[in-house]
Amino acid sequence: MAFMIFSIDVPNSEPLREPHRRAHLAYLHAQMDRLVASGCLLDEAGDKYIGACVLLDVETEEEARAFVAGDPFTKAGVTKDVMIARWREFYLDGKRTRG
Secondary structure (H helix, E strand, O other): OEEEEEEEEOOOOHHHHHHHHHHHHHHHHHOOOOEEEEEEEEOOOOOOEEEEEEEEEOOOHHHHHHHHHHOHHHHOOOEEEEEEEEEOOOEEOOEEOOO
16 A cells, blocks of 8 residues: 655745755665655645655555655655655556556
8 A cells, every 4th residue: 555745845945955865865775665646745836845756565554654764855844744644545647546
C-alpha cells in the first residue's frame, strides 16, 4: 500500500535547501525501491520550490513518517508542514486499475 506525502516548505526555503540538496537526492536514491513517484512543488510562476509530493510504497503511516523524518531537508528545517495519507490508485499510467 502506498502513502502520499505532501510537504510544504518554510517561506523562502532556497537558502536552506541548497546546502542539503545533494544529501536529499542521495537519500531519495537510497529509497528508490520504495519510491513510486517523487517530485517538487513549484510556485505559480514555476521558478521557486515550495514543497514536495512523494508516493511511497510502505505498509504503515509510521514508516512514511520515518521516511519524512530521515530526509535531510526535514532535518535542516526546510519542511514546514507535512500531510500523509494512505493512497490507492484508481488510474495509473493511463489505465484504470480498479472498479
